[in-house]
Amino acid sequence: MVAAAGLLLLLCACTIACATGSTHSSSFLSQPSPAVRRSVRERIFRTVRLQQPQQLDYVAEGKQHLQQQQQPQFGVSVEHRHAAQPHQQHYQTDWLQQWYPIAVEKFTDRRVPHAMNIIGRPFAFWWDDQQEAWHAMKDVCPHRLAPLSEGRVTDEGHIECPYHGWQFDGESGACTVVPQKEGPPDSRCNGKAFPCVAKQGLIWVWPTAKGEGTVQPAESLIPTLKIYEDPDVVSLDMSRDLPYDYSTLLENVLDSAHIPFTHHKTIGKRERAVPIPLKLDGHLDPVHGFSGSWTSAPPLMTGGGKTKEGVYRRSTRFVPPVLMYHRLEDSAENATMWTVVYAVPTSPGRSRIIARFPFRFGEGSKPMAKFVTFMLRFVPDWLQHINQNLVMDDDAIFLYLQEHRISSEGDGTTLPQLYHMPSASDTAGCIDRYHQHTIHCSSCSEALTNIKRVQKWAIGGLIAAAAYRQIALMALAFVVIQVAQQLEQGLTKGPYPPPRNMPLPDRHLMKKRVDGVQAVLRQALLAVMMRLEGLLIRTSRWGK
Ligand code: FES
Ligand SMILES: [Fe+2]
Incomplete structure (x- = not known):
């Protein structure tokens, strides 16, 4: 939550900087009509006002760290980029001169x-x-x-x-x-x-x-990450188009507090939610973004307990305008994991997420962790994408509705009214994995083509097996069709309701079903007994 508040302040600062910048400096937020610009600013200001108590502490803490000249220790080459960039202020407020x-x-x-x-x-x-x-x-x-x-x-x-x-x-x-x-x-x-x-x-x-333009598009300005220079790092990557704004996306990925609830049953657990305060390392401005470390371990990996001093180190970094990452280090396991998100503002009310999950298990890690890392190299990308899409669906289902709610508080000239958004009653549009991901992903689209092909073959096989009364082959074809259907769904649309809202098993219903199965078994047993009995009687007659 604190991180989200920080982001809002930064967005606010960026917006002000854009609005007051030089005439040749253009802004993403300044591209739409003045009404849209006004509504975006109002949204940010309103949300910042709502966050104010935390915000004040946050700013004060940031200033204090700045005074102490503390420098964050992160392996991001953008740190050096800023030092060498002569047009820092202009560079950061110019949305058209960015990579x-x-x-x-x-x-x-x-x-x-x-x-x-x-x-x-x-x-x-x-x-x-x-x-x-x-x-x-x-x-x-x-x-x-x-x-x-x-x-x-x-x-x-x-x-x-x-x-x-x-x-x-x-x-x-x-x-x-x-x-x-x-x-x-x-x-x-x-x-x-x-x-x-x-x-x-x-x-x-x-x-x-x-x-x-006024800035040279040097490749050194690209916000790359040093971790990708390490040959031992394995990275799971994917991208997806989202039906909500870039600012909503960044708020969401910086907000670790939502993980146990939104991602309950996928990567989180409600009962593991704990306070996870962020301690700023110093940067808090539109040029450098911010960085900070967390005094609690993330709910995901450690069950949400307190950070073990000197064992876990978790930090978050935001580099305006598009890069943010969480970094988790477990020195006991010599393991490091990152969640890297590049949030791309595609158009107002829409964004593309490029999510990367690099990790590295060094010397001293558990053999199982190393084995899993090794095996992951052989898991097809499209299977990993089905999994990652499941996690993204958790957020996608309600974030666009949140945007609608926020906009409906405004003057009626806000982004979702002016730009196409899925219908509020149509959650399917938010978990449309096919158009948001598969269509752009060569691995997933190829897998989908093959899965459909296998499905056709299996249906043909099922018909042929039925014609020749090959029960085993029929069963095999049936299983293949079922699996193919599941995979096809995984590549085309997410589940609704999401895993966190799946109803618990109805015990009464379960009991009824068990009773029903028992009754059927009893009937079947009875029928078998009667057949056996009849057989015995006939056999005894033949014996006479
Ligand atoms: S529109 Fe005529 S060649 Fe492109
Ligand atoms: Fe994919």
């Missing part, structure tokens, strides 16, 4: 172009086999504004518009082919290319066109 991660590289199909919004602007990005590089362009064809992402990638690595076949070089944005025109295309046919690179397994885009 944003847009996808996990290994789950992004290299054969086709992709679409992605960043701060409300449409981008097409694709892999260029010739230059062995990712490219990004504005997803709008200069000819008649068709989306380039609906086109195809040519053998030269260029993107071809689906409408009239104009082609563009992703490195420069230059139009290379206009099929309807003799001679080379003129400069007015050119599109806009944007800096786009792959780093630490993610694809990053800088949403200011090449040659424009």
Whole structure:
């Protein structure tokens, strides 16, 4: 909760900085209409006011640490980035001059172009086999504004518009082919290319066109993590589009207090909830974000008990505007686990989460932990994604409703009214794993295709087995169909109600069912006995 309050203050500060910044500095929040801007600010201010008692302590504590010049000890290269960045204040308040991660590289199909919004602007990005590089362009064809992402990638690595076949070089944005025109295309046919690179397994885009802007899009500005330089680290990664705002997402992932309740039965337990106060390390400003350590262990790993002094160390870091992570270190086990979230503001009221779960078990760890780490390398990504989606569903079901509630307190011109949101009565839209994840994930979409294929084969097998009265094969085909259905559901939609709200078994109903089964068994036994009896009588007659 404290972390969430800190985030709100930061968002508030960012908003003020954006609103009062230089004219060439643009803001994500300033992209929509003035009414929307006003409503977002009101929301942040109102929530900060509600949080004020905690907030004051938080700020005071932060200042105190700043005065003591305490420096956080974190392995994030962004620490160095800020020291070397000459336009710190400008850099942090300029939403268009940032690196944003847009996808996990290994789950992004290299054969086709992709679409992605960043701060409300449409981008097409694709892999260029010739230059062995990712490219990004504005997803709008200069000819008649068709989306380039609906086109195809040519053998030269260029993107071809689906409408009239104009082609563009992703490195420069230059139009290379206009099929309807003799001679080379003129400069007015050119599109806009944007800096786009792959780093630490993610694809990053800088949403200011090449040659424009006031800040050099140096790769050193990418908020990478040092842990990914460690070869012993194993990381489970995924991304998902969410039907709620980037600010709601960040609030949620920084708020550890919700884990035992929201994620009851998935990764938490209600009965393990404990106070988990955050002690700030010093930073609390729009430039550096904040970092702090927790004086309680997380409910997840240790059962929510107090931090064992010198054994567990848990810390949280927020680097504006997109990166946050929790880090848990267990020195007795020589184990370190991270929860890393990049929250991408795709458009107002919508966001993309890129979640990474790196961990490392060093010398002295339990053999079982090492074995599990080793085995995880062989678990297909799509199976892990089904699991991770289950955890994300827990939050997704109600966070968009929370946004609605907050907005309905306003003046009627707030984000969910002005931008498309799923119907308040339609929770299915929030746990639509297919459109939010599978469609963008090459591992999951391939698995889904294969699962459907297996399902068809199993149905065919079931029919054939029935025709030949092969009971064992029928049973096998039936089991395969059931498993395939479960997996298909895991890749397309989440369960509702969520695991935390699953009703407890009804004892009365259970008893009735047990009684029913017993009655059926009794009847069956009786029938068998009668058959045996009849057989005995007939046998005895034959014997006469
Ligand atoms: S709209 Fe793209 S080529 Fe015509
Ligand atoms: Fe996936």
